[in-house]
Amino acid sequence: MLNSFWGFMFFMGMLSGVWISIHSNSWFGVWAGLELNLICFIPFIIQGDVVCSEPSVKYFLVQACASFLLFFSGVSMMNYMGVMKSLITISLLMKLGAAPFYFWYLWVGNSLKWIQFLSLSTIQKISPLVLLFFSGLNKGSEVLIYLSIIVGGVVGGIGGINEASLRKLLVYSSLNHMGWMMMPLMVENELWLVYFFFYCLMLMMVVWILYLLKLYYLNQMFSVSISWIAKLTLFVSFLSLGGLPPLLGFFPKFIVIEMSSGSLMLFSLFFLIMSSVITLFYYLRASLSVLMLNYSKVKFNFTFSEKFSMILIMIMTMIGGVMSIMFFQSFLQ
Amino acid sequence: MNHSYIFMIYFMFMMAFMVFFLVFKHILSSLISLEFMALAMFSMFSLSPMLLKSEMYSSFLFISIVVCEAALGLSLIILWVRKKGNDLFITF
Numbered sequence: 001m002l003n004s005f006w007g008f009m010f011f012m013g014m015l016s017g018v019w020i021s022i023h024s025n026s027w028f029g030v031w032a033g034l035e036l037n038l039i040c041f042i043p044f045i046i047q048g049d050v051v052c053s054e055p056s057v058k059y060f061l062v063q064a065c066a067s068f069l070l071f072f073s074g075v076s077m078m079n080y081m082g083v084m085k086s087l088i089t090i091s092l093l094m095k096l097g098a099a100p101f102y103f104w105y106l107w108v109g110n111s112l113k114w115i116q117f118l119s120l121s122t123i124q125k126i127s128p129l130v131l132l133f134f135s136g137l138n139k140g141s142e143v144l145i146y147l148s149i150i151v152g153g154v155v156g157g158i159g160g161i162n163e164a165s166l167r168k169l170l171v172y173s174s175l176n177h178m179g180w181m182m183m184p185l186m187v188e189n190e191l192w193l194v195y196f197f198f199y200c201l202m203l204m205m206v207v208w209i210l211y212l213l214k215l216y217y218l219n220q221m222f223s224v225s226i227s228w229i230a231k232l233t234l235f236v237s238f239l240s241l242g243g244l245p246p247l248l249g250f251f252p253k254f255i256v257i258e259m260s261s262g263s264l265m266l267f268s269l270f271f272l273i274m275s276s277v278i279t280l281f282y283y284l285r286a287s288l289s290v291l292m293l294n295y296s297k298v299k300f301n302f303t304f305s306e307k308f309s310m311i312l313i314m315i316m317t318m319i320g321g322v323m324s325i326m327f328f329q330s331f332l333q
Numbered sequence: 334m335n336h337s338y339i340f341m342i343y344f345m346f347m348m349a350f351m352v353f354f355l356v357f358k359h360i361l362s363s364l365i366s367l368e369f370m371a372l373a374m375f376s377m378f379s380l381s382p383m384l385l386k387s388e389m390y391s392s393f394l395f396i397s398i399v400v401c402e403a404a405l406g407l408s409l410i411i412l413w414v415r416k417k418g419n420d421l422f423i424t425f
Binding site for chain 2: 028031032035038042046051053054056057060061064068069071072075076080
């Protein structure tokens with residue numbers, strides 16, 4: 001996508017849409033940035049082939065409806081304050097693909113290639129999350145966000161058990177991680193951004209390996225043409241996404257637990273911890289089947305850059321968890 | 334034209350929003366209800382500054398972005414029809 005001139009322009013338009021909607025004073029600027037983001041993301045999904053018409057139409061319909069609702073309720077908030085506050089939150093949850101509005105995310109995510117899936121899960125989530133944080137509408141009426149956290153956590157945990165498609169598995173895991181991210185966001189704590197950054201990093205690591213190996217379904221992982229170093233990297237990346245302690249993915253969960261363990265949010269924290277154990281189950285199922293079945297030593301025929309990226313992923317995952325505890329000591333006070 | 338007419342435009346928008354969620358057969362119907370939402374908002378942008386006696390430039394900016402989005406929606410329908418042969422949500 002970044003090879004051609006118009007591809008580059010569309011990608012920059014996507015990022016400027018996010019930038020505009022984050023930095024604007026009024027709901028007009030927010031809506032303009034969200035529309036720019038949507039208009040530039042649709043060609044990014046399609047990229048010239050007709051096969052991707054179906055996810056792009058579904059994505060477009062949901063996001064256009066949600067941004068109209070956001071604009072309308074933002075503009076008319078002077079007259080109907082209570083209703084419009086919850087409508088703004090509802091429209092932002094619809095844009096995120098958080099619970100209970102996650103069905104479009106499942107359909108669209110299952111039909112995209114890996115690079116587009118990654119940008120759908122990371123870049124397109126930035127502006128609704130920032131808007132949820134900065135709008136400050138969740139102080140008095142937190143019931144809606146609590147619903148989203150608990151339902152998202154539980155559905156993200158249990159829903160992925162019966163899935164064979166790797167993209168749907170990662171969609172359910174992102175539902176779970178959305179629940180974790182909205183815990184600090186609800187009490188206007190900046191730690192949600194730390195969690196979001198680490199989640200983007202871990203997801204990028206997993207998706208990069210799967211993109212290199214061109215794996216889209218669980219039964220493709222049993223193939224013998226995957227070299228053992230790729231299998232090991234995939235195993236470590238999936239475990240880090242599930243949140244095992246010395247690896248990178250444990251640290252953001254730890255700071256959320258630390259932040260909310262003495263407060264009234266203990267009830268939703270219980271649901272989140274239980275459901276993240278279930279997500280660890282399906283990550284383990286996906287990655288152990290890679291390691292254990294039909295193992296034969298093959299020469300790995302990757303290029304230098306692919307080998308370099310795999311080694312970098314292993315280093316970041318294993319050492320990054322310990323290093324970030326050292327660097328972020330101030331957060332844990 | 335007094336201030337209580339704004340309520341009619343709120344009603345228009347909410348009806349368009351509800352109609353968007355009722356299940357249709359054709360994708361073009363969903364696009365039409367999106368345009369109706371945009372029309373309700375455009376009339377709200379045009380009428381309320383008139384009532385408050387302030388300037389009304391924001392409606393031009395709004396309508397230009399909405400037109401871009403409508404054109405994108407139509408070209409997406411054309412892509413759908415090229416693949417599937419009709420613009421229905423469910424084909425057998």
